[in-house]
Amino acid sequence: MTETAEEMKARKDRERDELYALDISGVEWHCAPGAEEHEERVEIAYLPDGAVAMRSSLEPETVLRYTEAEWRAFVLGARDGEFDLKPTEHNGGLAAIEEAERERKAASE
Template identity: 40%
Template sequence: MSAAESADLQWFKARASTSGNGCVEVAHLPDGGVAIRHSRMPNAEVIRYTGHEWDCFLDGVRNGEFDRPGVADHSREIRG
């Protein structure tokens, strides 16, 4: 997906992201898929995932499958 194609999408980033720091942004696609980009580089490459791929990823996140080793769990703090 080109930057021009992604320009009309509505992009979201986590509330935990502070201004000035780069963050992942997500846009929901009409076909049920998801587009992902870096917030500080909106004209860079956009990665697309199907709805199924995104659901599998979120399930893994919720189950802690992608937690970084040695990093304290701050998920409750972030979710508020």
């Protein structure tokens, strides 16, 4: 039997409410290997049923929570490049492009 749109929304709302009702005060937070304690970084904590909590080390009181399905969709999308940044001034991309261009030019002279 296929869920109707209303049933799916009700189920997702229920899952979200249950997820945010969890006490996560004792969870262990993880960050990318090599990240320094004093550096800004994204931290995640594994929750029951495959759910994940995520926060910034600069704002640890602001925690986002994702169901297992939401987290899986995000990770697969990230692996596929859905969230890759286009090089811009604001994300350091142009500076990196210009630096590489200068290095290529210097090497050819």
